Amino acid sequence: MAVMSESASRRRPLDLNISWTDIGPFLALAALLVVGYLINPDFLSATNLANVITRSAFIAIIAVGATFVISSGGLDLSVGSMAAFITGITIMFMNAVAPHAGIWAIPAGMAVAILVGLVCGLANGLIVTVGRIEPFIATLGTMGIFRALITYLTDGGTIPIDRSLREAYRPVYFGTVGGIPVPILISIAVAAVASFILYKMKYGRKCAAVGANEDVARYSGISVIRTRTVAYIVQGVCVAIAAICYVPRLGAATPTTGQLWELQVITAVVIGGTALRGGKGHVWGTVAGAVILELIANLMVLSDFVSEYLVAAVQGVIIIIAMLIQRFSNSK
Amino acid sequence: MSIAANIAGEGGSTLSSEAPGSLEPVLRAQELSKQYGPVTVLSDVTLDVLPGEIHAIIGENGAGKSTLMRLLSGYVEPSHGTLSMNGHAVKFAKPAQAQDAGIALVHQEILLAEGLTVTDNLFLGRELSRGHVVDDRTMRRLATEKLAQIGCAVSPRALVRDVSLADRQMVQIARALLDDHKVVIFDEPTAVLTGGEVERLLEIVLQLKAHGTAVLYISHRLDEVQRVADKVTVLRDGKMVGTYPGKTLSQMDMARLMVGRELAALYPERTAAPSDVPMLSVRNASVPGYVEDVSFTVHKGEILGFAGMVGAGRTELFEGIIGLRPAVAKIELEGKSVHFQSPRAAIDAGVGYLTEDRKGKGLLLQEHLAPNLTLSALDVFHPGLSMGRRREAQALEQAVETYDIRLKSLGAKAAQLSGGNQQKLLLAKVLLTDPSVVIIDEPTRGIDIANKAQIYAFIQELVAKGKACIVISSEMQELIGICDRILVMREGRITGEVSGAEMTESNVAVLATSGPKQGPKAKGGTKWLS
Numbered sequence: 001m002a003v004m005s006e007s008a009s010r011r012r013p014l015d016l017n018i019s020w021t022d023i024g025p026f027l028a029l030a031a032l033l034v035v036g037y038l039i040n041p042d043f044l045s046a047t048n049l050a051n052v053i054t055r056s057a058f059i060a061i062i063a064v065g066a067t068f069v070i071s072s073g074g075l076d077l078s079v080g081s082m083a084a085f086i087t088g089i090t091i092m093f094m095n096a097v098a099p100h101a102g103i104w105a106i107p108a109g110m111a112v113a114i115l116v117g118l119v120c121g122l123a124n125g126l127i128v129t130v131g132r133i134e135p136f137i138a139t140l141g142t143m144g145i146f147r148a149l150i151t152y153l154t155d156g157g158t159i160p161i162d163r164s165l166r167e168a169y170r171p172v173y174f175g176t177v178g179g180i181p182v183p184i185l186i187s188i189a190v191a192a193v194a195s196f197i198l199y200k201m202k203y204g205r206k207c208a209a210v211g212a213n214e215d216v217a218r219y220s221g222i223s224v225i226r227t228r229t230v231a232y233i234v235q236g237v238c239v240a241i242a243a244i245c246y247v248p249r250l251g252a253a254t255p256t257t258g259q260l261w262e263l264q265v266i267t268a269v270v271i272g273g274t275a276l277r278g279g280k281g282h283v284w285g286t287v288a289g290a291v292i293l294e295l296i297a298n299l300m301v302l303s304d305f306v307s308e309y310l311v312a313a314v315q316g317v318i319i320i321i322a323m324l325i326q327r328f329s330n331s332k
Numbered sequence: 333m334s335i336a337a338n339i340a341g342e343g344g345s346t347l348s349s350e351a352p353g354s355l356e357p358v359l360r361a362q363e364l365s366k367q368y369g370p371v372t373v374l375s376d377v378t379l380d381v382l383p384g385e386i387h388a389i390i391g392e393n394g395a396g397k398s399t400l401m402r403l404l405s406g407y408v409e410p411s412h413g414t415l416s417m418n419g420h421a422v423k424f425a426k427p428a429q430a431q432d433a434g435i436a437l438v439h440q441e442i443l444l445a446e447g448l449t450v451t452d453n454l455f456l457g458r459e460l461s462r463g464h465v466v467d468d469r470t471m472r473r474l475a476t477e478k479l480a481q482i483g484c485a486v487s488p489r490a491l492v493r494d495v496s497l498a499d500r501q502m503v504q505i506a507r508a509l510l511d512d513h514k515v516v517i518f519d520e521p522t523a524v525l526t527g528g529e530v531e532r533l534l535e536i537v538l539q540l541k542a543h544g545t546a547v548l549y550i551s552h553r554l555d556e557v558q559r560v561a562d563k564v565t566v567l568r569d570g571k572m573v574g575t576y577p578g579k580t581l582s583q584m585d586m587a588r589l590m591v592g593r594e595l596a597a598l599y600p601e602r603t604a605a606p607s608d609v610p611m612l613s614v615r616n617a618s619v620p621g622y623v624e625d626v627s628f629t630v631h632k633g634e635i636l637g638f639a640g641m642v643g644a645g646r647t648e649l650f651e652g653i654i655g656l657r658p659a660v661a662k663i664e665l666e667g668k669s670v671h672f673q674s675p676r677a678a679i680d681a682g683v684g685y686l687t688e689d690r691k692g693k694g695l696l697l698q699e700h701l702a703p704n705l706t707l708s709a710l711d712v713f714h715p716g717l718s719m720g721r722r723r724e725a726q727a728l729e730q731a732v733e734t735y736d737i738r739l740k741s742l743g744a745k746a747a748q749l750s751g752g753n754q755q756k757l758l759l760a761k762v763l764l765t766d767p768s769v770v771i772i773d774e775p776t777r778g779i780d781i782a783n784k785a786q787i788y789a790f791i792q793e794l795v796a797k798g799k800a801c802i803v804i805s806s807e808m809q810e811l812i813g814i815c816d817r818i819l820v821m822r823e824g825r826i827t828g829e830v831s832g833a834e835m836t837e838s839n840v841a842v843l844a845t846s847g848p849k850q851g852p853k854a855k856g857g858t859k860w861l862s
Binding site: 196200201202205206208209212213215216217218219220221222223279 | 656674675676678679680685687689692693694695696697698699703706707708710711714717718719761765
């Protein structure tokens, strides 16, 4: 073992040059906070920030799941309508069992939500991997299916949550623990678990390998089908968690719930530094990306410079700038 | 070497710039060099190409032939040196400029738009038109003429997708010959062709010569070179060995010039003879579209070579065996019957495969070295819930030490390693799974001679430890240098076996090019090139 100890003692220095992709989203977030404060000092008030971040929680949680899918080389356009579908099923289930189970309908409903999310994700994953259909097309298809199902279930109207459950369920969105709103805590927990999976577990390696180069992964004995399918399942579960948080805010499922969320989710992931073509996923960057999107909207409402009708345009500019930064930092 | 370098072609007229030659070179390259960063891939190549002359360029893989062709046809700009045509200095910044100057390149790979017709492909990018309307009728007439001229029977209206691979090559040639060029460069034109088609191609080359066109001809098939070349320029390791009159060189001379003198030191001494204990035995293996009815056995401590032309089905055979593509075969591993559904199953059973495409299929180039090293061994290496980073770092340090991987820092990315060091990393990656059978596809493609020698030594060590090793290579010398036994494949079948003193380049070449011909044909749309 002389060789081992010798080689360990003259360890070569590890490169620690931090790339723009890694810290870019956080710098952008910091810059945005400074600009916001200069425009309107109320912007940095605890109440305002808590409000904004709470509102960004749904997108953040779903986008953490999307980080898995995109990292593995896939794409999921169905997340918005899947959220609506899961919300609908969950509320219908809770309303149905409330008369018998009382308050217990809520945890049971949450379990159902997770289960439905899991199955929806599995369906997406299998269509993409086993069915070998382009992720864009496959999830465009399921996006239509989920949206149509929720419209059918609500008969085009709304399904409100049972009155008896409303008060008990409220804290999941409106409550705080130690002064921090619950949705923020949930999204931090989701991101923490996700980053453990992506950075500390074997699955994370496989996921990034499949996304970076499918052939290399295959030749290395990694199952592309299993790895990518798991990513879609994670996405489904994340959508379910977001839906669970969302129920108390609206108090009902409607056919328009979650519309265009998929675009915001993909934007958050890309702003966060994960390449759309796959490879290493940036979980915390994604969370920062989701917060950035919501902050911009908030800032535009608080300031008088730009009409708030232009929020989507500004977000569009942001995603293009993020992509350009990635392009130039890669080509070096 | 008895043959002096740089002597003239037929007729004995010297062609050095001072002497009054009977013909002026149509293309002259002087001291052409190409460097990529610190790596010199071609240095000081000087070349005169005369009108009506067939000038062959030969050399081993990685000798710099393709680089030279890319320099001459404007795909790459030289780092040093000059080009001149008919005495005037020229510079090509892009292929179109070389084309306008009269230099056409027939690519080795088939570069055609499959969804368009033969005619569309012939005129792609230079469509004829009357006003703003594309003149299809004239183009079709010209296409028909050109195809007939080179003896190609495909319809100009056929979609390229529906045309056989050999005909696609012909279409590609017709495209290069559409305009009258002063110089036509063929880059390995016969790699995908078989007997009769090769004859047709050589006829075209001779036609061009008769027409006064200069032809640069790159080929691995030395018999073709011997038949048609007026001059032969030999490259080795990016340097020019010399230019020789074609008819004076035997195929053996050419091979000797290509390989050079390091031959003896390059290959390690065999320390132990192979045992006769079968390690991996494969019976009646078939891979649809590529391989038919192949059987072989490799023994403990044996290095078994697989020789053959590109497209003979060697890579596909082993990809089939380890579960990367659909295949039927009866496989026994150390006496136990096995069937590998996936590469994972093969790796777990102790069969490791090093792909020939280390950049495309072997390594994650944008990833750090440690994740690359452990990618095949994740389950073995990180048995717990979370990964053992320290063990991984130790494994990397050990691999760097054992396989002499040269790097700037352990935090480097795979893309930053040289080709030879990437190959060593790939070897380390596969051996980390502790296979008992190691299949190495093109172990030294595109790497320099020092790294080659090291890799041969590693292979030697593997079998000395009682593993069995299969080496697939297109470099015959390499197989002859390291193998105990060589199986030769042609068109999806094994055409023969050589061992001991029978392992000569000519014996292998004969089996590789003229064995039985009724192998499975490539289907339309299937890529025959591996």
